[in-house]
Amino acid sequence: MGKLGKRLTAARAAFDGQDDVTVEEAVALVKTNAKAKFDETVEISMNLGVDPRHADQMVRGTVNLPNGTGKSVRVAVFARGPKAEEAQAAGADIVGAEDLMETVQGGTIDFDRCIATPDMMPIVGRLGKVLGPRNLMPNPKVGTVTMDVKEAVEAAKGGQVQFKAEKAGVVHAGVGKASFDEAKLVENVRAFVEAVNRAKPAGAKGTYMKKVSLSSTMGPGVSVNVENATGN
Structure with a gap:
């Protein structure tokens, strides 16, 4: 010191x-x-x-x-099917649905940005008390609740x-x-x-x-x- x-x-x-x-x-x-x-x-x-x-x-x-x-940003995406594949192709670090919800509920939050497709919000909504205080809750106003997961992931990764x-x-x-x-x-x-x-x-x-x-x-x-x- x-x-x-x-x-x-x-x-x-x-x-x-x-x-x-x-x-x-x-x-x-x-x-x-x-x-x-x-x-x-x-x-x-x-x-x-x-x-x-x-x-x-x-x-x-x-x-x-x-x-x-100058910071490496880890991105998690809540999505299914083609949108999950799109997120992975765009460079998302973690992609999932109920399984990702359970991981977060268990206390593992290994990401800096959280993105979700609109249909995933009923699942993500259950994590409000966990993600909200960390400013990680997806929100359409800042583009983290979107069908364009590719653009959202690339933006998060790009600064x-x-x-x-x-x-x-x-x-x-x-x-x-x-x-x-x-x-x-x-x-x-x-x-x-x-x-x-x-x-x-x-x-x-x-x-x-x-x-x-x-x-x-x-x-x-x-x-x-x-x-x-x-x-x-």
């Missing part, structure tokens, strides 16, 4: 006085100070002026990051990121790896911010995007100028 403390102390010192910076400056700071022994994820956190407890203020959606996430506002109105996600080129990280950050901006719900009142910050897995956060992040 001593080394971790020194690293964080040094990173905080480097970030001192660097609040409200441009996306480019924030990316450069985060990359420079991501010095863990593994390839840290660059994470974005956005504080929004919404109360997700109200249906008309919920923020959720997906975005295809132009340069991917598509889901986002959803949590109770306090915070949205966060990984937008790449510290090893990425700065320009690619900047593109990913701007694509993510734009997607969240487009997802502004009808019930949002006052300032929608209140705060944007970037960090690496093991590093402190740096706040980004909101107007710069949104391109305004």
Whole structure:
């Protein structure tokens, strides 16, 4: 823990006085100070002026990051027959129906994204208490309940990121790896911010995007100028 403390102390010192910076400056700071022994994820956190407890203020959606996430995503698909074969051909890691439901009910959740054909939802619905808290429940609004399982699997594997506002109105996600080129990280950050901006719900009142910050897995956060992040 001593080394971790020194690293964080040094990173905080480097970030001192660097609040409200441009996306480019924030990316450069985060990359420079991501010095863990593994390839840290660059994470974005956005504080929004919404109360997700109200249906008309919920923020959720997906975005295809132009340069991917750098993360290997394991995809599970609930499907039968030709659609199950389509999912397997598209690269799904796990495909099943009742058997997959029983596996999940037994406590084995060896996947990062869950997709289902509409006819499978009566089965998948029984897993709400298990998949819901993990943000893995298939939902037509984000394209994970669909007959086009090929497109859904390929999108998940190709760098598509889901986002959803949590109770306090915070949205966060990984937008790449510290090893990425700065320009690619900047593109990913701007694509993510734009997607969240487009997802502004009808019930949002006052300032929608209140705060944007970037960090690496093991590093402190740096706040980004909101107007710069949104391109305004």
